[in-house]
Amino acid sequence: MALARTRKIMFTAGLLGLAVACGVPSAHDGTAALGAAGSPAGAGATASPAGNDLKFGADHRFASGLTISVGSPQSFRPSPSAYPQSPRGAAFDVQLTNNGSTTYKLSGLNVTATAGGAAVKQVVDTTQGFTGITDAGKDVQPGRSVHITLAFAVPREQTQLRLQIRPSATEAVAVTYCGPA
Numbered sequence: 001m002a003l004a005r006t007r008k009i010m011f012t013a014g015l016l017g018l019a020v021a022c023g024v025p026s027a028h029d030g031t032a033a034l035g036a037a038g039s040p041a042g043a044g045a046t047a048s049p050a051g052n053d054l055k056f057g058a059d060h061r062f063a064s065g066l067t068i069s070v071g072s073p074q075s076f077r078p079s080p081s082a083y084p085q086s087p088r089g090a091a092f093d094v095q096l097t098n099n100g101s102t103t104y105k106l107s108g109l110n111v112t113a114t115a116g117g118a119a120v121k122q123v124v125d126t127t128q129g130f131t132g133i134t135d136a137g138k139d140v141q142p143g144r145s146v147h148i149t150l151a152f153a154v155p156r157e158q159t160q161l162r163l164q165i166r167p168s169a170t171e172a173v174a175v176t177y178c179g180p181a
Helices: 002-021
Strands: 059-061 066-070 074-076 088-098 110-115 118-120 145-154 160-166 175-180
Touching: 066 160, 088 160, 110 145, 118 145, 145 160
Parallel strands: none
Antiparallel strands: 059 066, 066 088, 074 088, 088 145, 110 118, 110 160, 160 175
16 A cells, blocks of 8 residues: 555656656757747747747747647557667657748758657657658748658657757757657
8 A cells, every 4th residue: 555655656746847847947058938828928029048848739930930839749659660669659740830931941940859858869650650751852832831740769658858949950049849748
């Protein structure tokens, strides 16, 4: 009985730690500053060098007009042909909408992830349809949207997952999504 109670307390403490970690200001330079509601600080404000992470499902609009939304992670078991091999994967639906006045080059999209503070690799699992950015050469015209699905290797147990997205590798401003996966 005491063992079950200890496990329950440890599990609750772990969940509390995950919840608190997402509200901590990001240590990444160039991360967008966000208000309490998860929207950019101030109406129409541009991103500043430090701030809080977004929760999965929230939209973020970059100064260029590119709007990004990342759905909640969906856990899956990678197939035997997946690379890299992992006990578990987390897949994300990403919606990019070009609300700017110039064409956005999808090939510039830069997405990195960490699980529990350690870098994780993107999973390519063609058997399950996780192929990365298949239309990387595609241009997104103003007023148009594109949907992609990305997957990352994560530990077997639930972990704190952070996805950092930059519209291009040279972009100074990034947005970071955070939550349990």
